[in-house]
C-alpha cells in the first residue's frame with residue numbers, strides 16, 4: 001500500500017471513529033434524558049449526574065462512575081434498565097459495564113479534543129463540592145398519602161406519622177423507633193414518608209434518610225480521606241435520622257462508629273428511626289451495645305397486607321398512573337385477581353400492576369384475567385390444586401354477587417339470585433367430582449334436572465359473553481387460592 005493510500009485509510013478510520021463516538025454520545029444523551037423523565041430530577045441527579053459513557057464496542061456499553069459505591073449501585077439497581085434503554089436508543093447492546101473511573105481518567109470528549117490532558121480535580125475535592133456526606137436519595141412517590149394503612153401496619157404507620165408531625169421542642173416520644181417487617185412490606189416507604197412529611201411540616205429540621213450501605217460507604221471513605229471528624233459532625237448535627245436496612249450493618253469499626261453516633265443522637269434527644277427485616281433481638285452479628293440500644297426504644301412490626309389491603313394498594317397505584325395517563329384501564333376483576341394471587345409483598349404488587357399498565361398503554365382492549373395471569377405468572381408462584389368443596393363455592397359465589405349463601409340454597413327465583421345460583425351449580429359440576437343429584441341435594445334439595453339445566457345454560461353463555469366468562473374465571477381462581 002502506498003504511503004498516500006495508508007494516509008487516506010487512516011484519515012477514514014479517524015473520521016469513522018469520530019462518527020461512532022458522536023453516535024454513542026448522542027445515544028447516551030437520549031438514554032440520560034429518558035432516565036431523568038422516569039426517575040425524576042432528584043433520583044436522576046443522585047445516581048447518574050456523574051456517570052460517563054466511555055464508549056460502545058461489540059454490543060457492550062462502557063460506563064464509568066467516580067466511586068465504587070456509585071458503580072455498585074448502578075450495577076445492582078439499573079443494569080437491566082440501562083440495557084433496555086441503550087437498545088432502544090442505539091441498538092444491538094448486550095451488556096452495560098460500569099467501572100470505577102480513575103481520578104486521572106478523562107472523559108472521552110476531552111481525550112479527542114485536547115492533545116494535552118486538561119487538569120482534573122482530585123476525586124475527594126470533586127465530592128466535597130457536592131456534599132459527600134449527604135443522605136441517600138428520596139423517592140418523591142413514597143409519602144404517607146401513597147401508603148395504605150391497615151390492621152397489619154397501623155401501629156407502625158401511626159408511630160411514623162407521630163414522629164414526622166411531633167411539635168417543635170417536644171422530646172421524642174418513641175426513640176429510637178424501630179420498624180421491622182419482611183421484604184417489600186413498606187419499611188422504606190414509611191421511612192421516606194417521614195422524611196417528606198418532616199420537610200413539609202418542619203422545613204427547619206434537619207432530616208436525613210440513610211441506608212446502612214451508604215453509611216458504611218461514607219464512613220470508609222471518610223476514614224480514607226482523613227475526614228472522619230467531618231463525617232461524625234455531620235451525622236450528629238441531624239435532628240431526625242432515618243436508617244434503613246439495619247440488618248446489613250457489618251464490620252467491627254463500622255458498628256462501633258454506628259454505636260457512637262446512635263448514642264450521641266439519642267442522648268441529645270434527637271429522633272432516630274431504624275428499619276430492618278427482623279426484630280433487634282434477631283440481628284445476627286450486631287454489636288450487643290447497638291442491639292440493646294435499639295431494643296430499648298419502641299419496636300413495632302408490620303405483617304403482610306391482607307387481600308383487601310393489597311387491593312387498596314393496587315387502587316392507589318392505578319389512580320396515580322391514571323393521573324399521568326387517563327386512558328389506562330385495568331378492569332376490576334383483574335385487580336381482584338392480582339390482589340388475591342400476588343401475596344408476597346408490595347414490590348411484587350407494584351411489579352404486577354406495572355406490567356399491566358404497560359400493556360394497557362399499548363392496547364385498546366381491556367386486559368382479561370387470563371392474559372393477566374400469563375403476564376404475571378412468575379409473581380404468582382406455584383400452587384398445588386386444592387380440593388374444592390361445594391360449601392366453598394357457595395360462599396365465594398355468594399360473596400362475589402353480594403347475596404347470602406342462604407339465598408343460593410333457597411327457593412327464591414329473583415334474577416339477582418337465579419344467575420349466581422346457576423353459576424355456583426356450574427362451578428360445582430366442573431370443579432368437584434359430585435354428580436348432578438348430589439349437587440341438587442346441596443342446593444336446597446333440587447332435582448338433578450334443575451342442575452343439568454343450570455350447567456347447560458352457563459356453558460352456553462360463557463362462549464358468547466366475555467364478561468361472564470371472565471367472572472367465572474375469577475371465581476375459579478378465587479376458589480383455588
Ligand SMILES: Nc1ncnc2c1ncn2[C@@H]1O[C@H](COP(=O)(O)OP(=O)(O)OP(=O)(O)O)[C@@H](O)[C@H]1O
Nearest residue numbers: 146147148183184185186187188189313346347350
Ligand atoms: N402499605 C403499603 N401501602 C402502599 N404501598 C406499599 C405498602 N407496602 C408496600 N408498598 C409498596 O411496595 C413496594 C416495596 O416497599 P418497600 O421498598 O418500602 O419495602 P421494604 O419493606 O423496605 O422492603 P426491603 O426489605 O426489600 O427493603 C414499594 O413500592 C412500596 O411503595
